[in-house]
Structures are given as structure tokens and as C-alpha cells.
Amino acid sequence: MTLAATIAPQLPYLRRYARALAGNQGGGDAYVVAMLEALVEDPRLFDGDCDSRIATYRAFSRVWNAMTTAYDAARDLEAPHHRLDKITPLPRQAFLLTAVEGFSPDQAAQVLECAPAAFSKLVETAGREIGAQVPADALIIEDEPLIAMDLEHLVAGLGHKVVGNPRTRSEAVDMAHALRPGLVLADMHLADGSSGLDAVNDILKSFDIPVVFITAHPELLLTGQRPEPTFLIAKPFDEDMVRAVISQALFFRTGEPAPAA
Template structure:
């Protein structure tokens, strides 16, 4: 296949990514054009054996990161969009890691290859992005999980990002009571709970009272992935990876207008 046929389908998505990085569509498109010009000059730079979208983003990242200005804070112009302003406040390299996973949908391994970093370094970038995001949208988090060790791991993970865990619930009744008492800004929920009750039923009951983003963390993803709508926006399979949970927690809060700083909430 020709390089144009490999890259062509990636351009609309790459333009979205470039805009988010640069702060404007015009600036982002200039970098996309620079990528295309580079490949016209030297087509051998494109690895035809690699997955086309991953390879396109990898080459774009090399061009983007070769510019010293893009390693400095405040790369993009201020925007009227709340999301854009939040993005501009994230340190440049962690911003790339966050966007690649949260917006572009790459898993951590592929995103690390795109940025040409080792897995440990990519995990550090995600951690930095998560903490910088929490500084903007720190929230109360309720955890619905019947396994004590997993619940404690999730609590430690969430708190490491700067969020406040308002409580742990092991059953549907406990979960609904916790949510109604604390009004969390985010819910982490398992599906199968201690007394045989359903975390999905608990979440549905909570959502009848107020809107809140929910991340399902379950060993039974097939319970939710039925092919019917609506399906959950945020789903993590057990055993989970720490960097995956951190990325999705940040994503859920970052793009949710309901999330407010924990300090402004009342229990």
C-alpha cells in the first residue's frame, strides 16, 4: 500500500490531537502539514510494518517534540473552552500522555511507543497528568467494592491523585446510602458485591437521584458489554493496571462538567 493510503485515514483524528496539543486548529494543522511534508521528502521514515495509526502518531510526536517551544508550559493560546483551558494547564509531556490515552484511545503500551518512552516513564507522565488535573477538578470519590484489598488499593490510588475518598461500600444498600449522604463527584464500582447484590443496580439507583460519572472496575466486563445501549463510558477489567485506572479517573473528571473541587462540596 502507498503511504498516502496508510496515513490518509488517520489525518482527521491526528488533526484533533494536534489541535488539543497546540491550542488552536490552525497551529495544529501546521504541524500535521509538517509531518506530511517530512514524509514526502523521506517516505522511508514511515515503518510500513507498524500499525498505521500508531506509526502516524509516533512520527507526529517526533516532529512536535523536536520543537523546544513545545516542551515549555502554556504552549497554546488561551481559549474560551473550559476543556482547552484545563489542557493548557497540564505540563506538556504529561499532556501528550493524557491525550493519547484519554482522547485518542491508545492503551498505555502503544502510547508509550508513540512517545518513545519506557513503560515506567509513561506511568510517571500519567501520574503527573493525573495530579495536575486533580488540582483543577479535585473531587469526592465513592468506591463500591467488596474485596477489602482491592478497595484499599483503589483508595490509595485515588488519594495519590489528590482526590478525597468519601467511603467504601460492599453492598448495594451501603453504596446507595453512601452516595446519598456524600454526593460524590465520581463513583468507582464493581459489578458483583458481597451479599450477591449488583453494583450495576446500585449505580442505576444512585443515578436516579443525581448525575455523576461512573467507572466500572470488574472481572466480568461481558456483563456490561452486551452490544445494547447504553453501555458504560468507563470500563476497566480486573486485574487492572494502576496507570490505566489513573488515566481513566482523570479522564472521567476532566471531561465531566459535574465535577467540582472537593473543597467546595459539603458532605
């Protein structure tokens, strides 16, 4: 297969990524063209030994990061993308690769040609910078104390505040109405045998709020028979993925934060 045929299926998604980085269609598309021109000049820019999608995004990242003026295009963005300009360059790429393009942390680390530990710091930095722009009060609906503590540490590290840790459906609903959080993290199976899904549905009847499900049983939510959650993480969870998904849920939310009680 020719290099052109290998890259072609990736181009629609690469343009999406480039536009998000540049903040506008024209700027993003121009950098994709710059990558293609660079590949014509030097095909070795494309690493044929790795997955074609990773290799395509890696080639683009090499071109993007080599062009030091690339980030100037992001100065006049409209919400929510104007906030991307406030995220430092490499963390911004790490965030978009995982939160928008769907790469796993390991795959995104390969795209950016950095070690997994270094990539983890990039994701953490992006989440912290996003948290500084869109801080939220978080409710963690989780009946396992150690897991709840881990999640609280991750959420706090992103600049958010955990306001409660209910362990049952009724506790979750009562606490949500009293505290009006801006983010909910929810498990499926709760302490008294009640359902985290039912708790979330009860909460969403009263006000709109981004919800991230973190569960050992994702198949119970991915049935195809009813509306499925936008943000879903399987246990045991990867910390980088939790950070990326929380940041995504808050960064791209369309509604306003719940008003104070």
C-alpha cells in the same frame, strides 16, 4: 502500499489529537501539515516496521516535540480544554493518547518512544496535575478489601480523596446521598449478592456524577441492549489505565460537581 496511502486513514484521528494538543483547529491542523511536509523531506521519519497507527502518531510526536513553540498555541483555551495548558507537555501527550485516542499504555509508550516505566510516570504526573485542577471526593463501591485498598491508593495518588468504601448496594446508595461524592468507582458484584450497576443507577437518579466501572465481567455491561457505561475497566486492571480513565472522567465531565450536602 505507498506511504501516503498508509497514513491517509489515520489523518482524521491525528487531526483530532493535534487539535487537542494545540487547543484549536488551526494550530492543530498546521502541525499535521508540518508533519506531512517533514515526511516528504525525510520519509525515514515514519517507522514502517511498526503498526501504521503507532508509526503515524510517532512521526507526529517527533515533529511536535521538536517544535519548541508548539505549546504556545494552548494558552487561550476554553473549558475544559483550557486545563490542558496546565499539564506539562509530555504528560499531556500521554494523557491524550490513552484517554482520547484509545491507545493502550504500551502502545502510547511506543508512540512517545519511552520505556513503559517512564510512560507510567508520565500518566501519573498527568493524573496528579489534573487532580490538582479538578479534585474530587471519590466513593469506591468494592467488596474486595485488597482491591479497594489498591484503588484508594491510586485515587489518592491523583490528588483525590476517598470518602467511603461501601460493600453493598444499600450501603452505596446511603453513603452517596450522605457524602455527595464527585466520582464513583464501582464493581458489578457486591458482598451481599447485590449489583453495583443497580447501586449506580439508584445514585444517578438523585444527582449526576461521573462513574467508572471496574469489573471482572465487562460483558455484563456491554450487551448493546441498553445504555452502556462510558468508562469501563476490566479486572485485573492496569494501574496506568485506571489513572487515565479516572482523569478522563473528571477532566471531560460536562456537569458541575455535586453540591455539598
